[in-house]
Amino acid sequence: MKEWGVDDVMVVELSFMFIIILGRWLLPKGNISHSALSQLLLVYLSLASDILDLLTLFSEKEIYLSSPMVHIVLVIFSLCMFQFALNLTATRGRSFHAEFDEAEYEIRQLPPPIPIHQKVLNKLMPSTTPSSSTARPLTTTSANQTPRIKPRAASFSIMNPSVTIFENPIHNENLEMQEILKPTFPEVNLLSTIPRPIMQNRLSIGSLNSLHSSLWHTSRSKQMSRKSIAESVKVFVKKRSAKFLRSEIWSILVTLSLQDGPFFAVRLVAIFVYRVRSFLTYFFTFKNFLILLFQTYRITSICLERDQEEEEFEEKMDTIRRMSLAASQLGVSVNRNFYLRMKNQLTLLWRCIFGPKLYQTYPAIPPTPMRNDQQPAHIYEKNTAESLSDTVFFALKLSFGILKVTWPICLIYFYRKGFLTYDNGIVTLRLAGCVAIVSAYFMLLRGVGRYVNPSYKLFIDEFYRVKTNTSKDARQHLLAKFDFSLSHWQPDYVIDTSAVRKIPMISITKDELLNRTEPTLLERIFHYPTLFLGYICVNVFGRRLMFPGSLQLLRQMMERPLLDGRTNLIVQHRAKRYVIRTADGNNIDTIFVDRRQSNQTNNGRTLVVTCEGNAGFYEMGCMGTPIDRGYSVLGWNRPGFGESSGYPGALSEINSIDAVMRYAIEELHFLVDDIVIFAWSIGGYSACWTAVSYQDIRGLVLDAVFDDVLPLAQRQMPAFASKFVEKTIRYYLDLNNVQLLKLFNGPFYLIRRTQDEIISLVPGRVETNRGNELLFNVLHYRYPHIYNDDQTLTLLRRYVCANQVQRIALYDQYCSNETDLQALTREYRMEHPKAAYPCKFGETFSLIERQRFAVYLIDQYLVNFDSQHCTPLPQTFFRIPDRCV
Known part of the structure; x- marks a missing residue:
């Protein structure tokens, strides 16, 4: 078989271009003028020449020898052929399109009954002028003549299908028009008590201006000289679909998506890939x-520019809005149109896709305890689509x-593997693209699942109604x-961003300065690389541990207990x-139980701010x-916990408790x-910082709190990394409670758990509990004249x-006369009404x-x-701390 030469290929390509133009000329073109057809053919000539330019890639050796690239070029070449099956516009004029809003209404108003003497005069002296200024002159036909129906000359649209309208409806006193088909506007009766007349006269909503003065008798000359707003809207509605679908914007989008x-x-x-130069x-x-x-x-x-036609339409729509308001004031019922309902449904679907997750609807009374395998009635029940989507999103979050x-x-x-x-x-x-597509699909699926769930639709409707409401009562009602x-x-x-707190700089004592050794040359060289590595370790796994x-x-795993706990607080308390x-x-989720109005006890006037573990x-x-x-x-969840945003850490911890205290x-x-800080476990750091920053608080209660996090961190890490752990902790997670507590001059007490397995270096051994070190250092700092020798420290x-x-025996040995000791401390407090530490108590x-x-x-x-560490604290162990000395 003879191979084709370059000239043969060129002839085929040029023939292909002329076939495209000739085929477009011969195919059905619709209602188009010769001038528009010539412009259309010129457009297709330009498109065909651009398409043939793509085939020049085959002249490149790199492309010609690559089988995948050849297939890609041919697929794109074939894809761009689909644009010739579309009737693209050749005009370059501006096509105006707009969307309707809830002001698109029409009101049908019934005329007053015609008096009997007027009917007689009309029969004797027929006139072409209407009997009312609100009636439109219509040509009458005989009783047996059918009205002429003319199809609408507009392009078909899914949102605005082609319908028929009556040009000359029958006007006869014995015949009543049963139905007038309309494309867009719903019709309502303005005066339902008036009986239906011979003909249904139409009145635009703009005519409501005359309802206050002369509702039925208006000057004919004024009516004929003023263009009806409703008629303008009707004309726009008829042409809107054709203008929108045949607008130049669609031809541009088709060309860009299929060719350019x-x-x-x-x-x-x-x-960039095949290095064609x-x-x-x-x-x-x-x-x-x-x-x-x-x-x-x-x-x-x-999309952005507005022409004169748009501005005129906006003015008319604004007039319609004002008239619809007047209609509502007169008691006229106005129905929303199809487009508004469609818009509302799409808005609801959008909100369901991107709306918040619903957990439960709080019951009116505290629910009875149930097993974990039983679903309470107030828990939000997801359908299959939403449940499956949430499972996929949880798996993706866990993977990330x-x-x-x-x-x-x-x-x-x-x-190392060369990957x-x-x-x-x-x-x-x-x-990554597949993950993004899967995420988008399941997000849409979750939105559809919520959309068909009546419980979620009820919630999302109230949520968006209250979201922008500044009323505290409305917001609290929803919550x-x-x-x-x-x-x-x-x-x-x-809280204003300028009030951000910084990590407190703990003062170093003289003894610590004397005990410090000069860093070696090797430590100086690796100082900053070690800090960088420590920063990575803290943000990758240290903070999470x-x-x-x-x-x-x-x-x-704790979702169900958390929901039950919130239900108990919201419903019962x-x-x-x-x-x-x-x-x-960061956004901090807080909850407040107010007992100030309670008559059972006076404790409600004291606020306890809790700091969790x-x-x-x-x-x-x-x-x-x-x-x-x-x-x-007043309770709160630290950043990254529960519904609070952000990540936990030393800096976010102190900014969070500062915001809670200010609130x-x-x-x-x-x-x-009147505020008491109650802290448990690692919450002691934020509690101690609050005590230092707000010295006038009533007291501080520390439950299972350690002195310094460094010994506990070093216990969990290998011994050879001890120095690295120390440097990392001191720079990024320095939770040093003992140094903060030394700066607090108010009352506090420590609750030590004798079987604590978390803050004890040896689990269950009370002598290794880090709370002991906290007490040793603070007492030695506060009362230097009491603990000033080895015998007393021992x-x-x-x-x-x-x-x-042993404690009972020692206490009976040294404190048998407890009354005398209390008298001495009371005498010192009277002499020094304001506490300040270190104090001079016991100097003599x-x-x-x-x-x-x-x-x-x-x-x-x-x-x-x-x-043990996690056992709930009984209420008998909680009291308001008092000043001891």
Whole structure:
């Protein structure tokens, strides 16, 4: 078989171009003028020449020898042929299109009954003028003549289908028009009490201006000289579909999506992937780029610019809005049209897709306890679509969380195995694209599942109605009715960003400065690399190990207990939820139980602010203890816990508690000296910081609190990494409670759990409990004249580390005359009404007196609770701390 030459290929290509133009000329063109047809053929001539330019890529050796690239070019070449099956406009004029809003109404008004004498005169002297200014002159026909029906001359549209209208309806006193077909506007009766006349006269809504003066008798000359607003709207409605579907914007989008966009992409691939360096390829690539740029600008100008026709229509629509308001004031019922209903449904679907997650609807009375495998009635029941989508999103979040933790290890592994290549990068991008597509699909599926769920539709309707409402009562009513994700909720209280707090700089004592050694040359060289590595370790896994409550998996496992805890607080204790925006930008989920109006006890005037542990939440944490004692309680979840945003850490911890304290003082109107801080476990850091920053608080209660997090962190890490752990902790997670507590001059006491397995270096051994070190350092700092010799310090450690039997024996030995000790402390408080530490108490005491007070003071600051770390604290152990000395 003879091979084709270059000339043969060129002839085939040129013939193909002329076949396209000839076929477009012969195919049905619709109602188009000769001038428009000539412009259309010129457009297709330009398009055909651009298409043939794509075939010049086959002249490049790199493209011709690549089978995938050949297939891609041919597929794109075939794809662009589909645009010739569309009837693209050849005009370059501006096509006006707009969307209707809820002002698109029409009102049908019935005329008054015609008097009998007027009917007689009309029969004797027929006239072509209407009997009312509101009636339109119509040509009458005989009784047996049917009205002429004329189809609408407009393009078919899904949203505005082609219908027929009556040109000359029958006008006869014995015949009544049963139906008048209309394309868009619903019709309502303005005066339903008036009987239906011979003919249904139409009145535009603009005629409502005359209802206040002369409703039925208007000057004919004035009516004929003024253009009806409703008639203008009708004309616009008839042409809207054709203008919108035949607008130039659609021809531009078709050309860009089927030709210029794919051509530009394939030429970029040829340049950057296959290293094509020919002049023609560069020229056509730049040409496609300019076309994309200019056509995008053209689309933008079409969408944004407004012509005179649009402005006139906007003025008419504004008039219609005012008239519809007047109609509503006159008691006229106006129906919303189809477009408004469609808009509302699409808006509802959009809100269901991107709306917050609904957890439950709070019951009116506290629910009865049920097993975990039973679903309470107030828990929101998801359908299959929403449940499946939430499962997929949870799996994706969990995968991303694991990837965030392991990415340094994965990066090193891939580098050593040689996987960091261009091809693997393309595979990774494809995988990311697949994940994005899957996420979009399940997001849409979740939205559809919510859309068909009546419970969620009821919630989302109330949510968006209240979301922008500044009324506190409306917001609290919604929060007391529904339990939902607070990610979409506006904060109730915002701290200015200029008030952001910084990590406190703890002063170094002279002894610590003397004991410090000069860093070696090697330590100086590796100082900053070590800090950088420590920063990576803290953000990858260190923070999550220190605050496991922020892990997505743990929150998912504890979802049901958290929901039950919130239900108990909201329903039984009438708690109120608030969202507070901190100075560093985190939203803190808080809950407040107000007991100030309670008549059962006077404790309600005292506010207890709780600080939870590293896996604690206010829903099931330490709030229950002060609530049972009748105090007003304010609980909060640290950043990354529950519905609070952000990540936990030392800096976010102090900014969060500062925002909570400001809200309690400024919005809840509690005095500082009526506030008690109650902290458990790692919450002792934020509590100690609050005590230092707000020295006038009434007291501080520390439950299972450690002195310093460094020994606990070093216990969990290998011994060879001890120095690295110390440097990392001191720079990024320095939770040093003892140094903060030394700066607090108010009363406090420590609850020590004798079987604590978390803050004890040896689980269950009370002598290794880090709370002991906290007590040793603070007492030694506050009372330097009591604990000023080795014998007293030894007695201090002996009493703190003793078991219950030994402590009773030592206390009976040294504090048998407790009344005398109380009298001495009372006398000192009278002489020094304002507490300040270190104090001079015991400056003149003998050794025996110092030993007696050494044991007595420990008993005032320490309360032992025989339990493990996570056991709820009984209310008998909670009290308001008093000043000891």
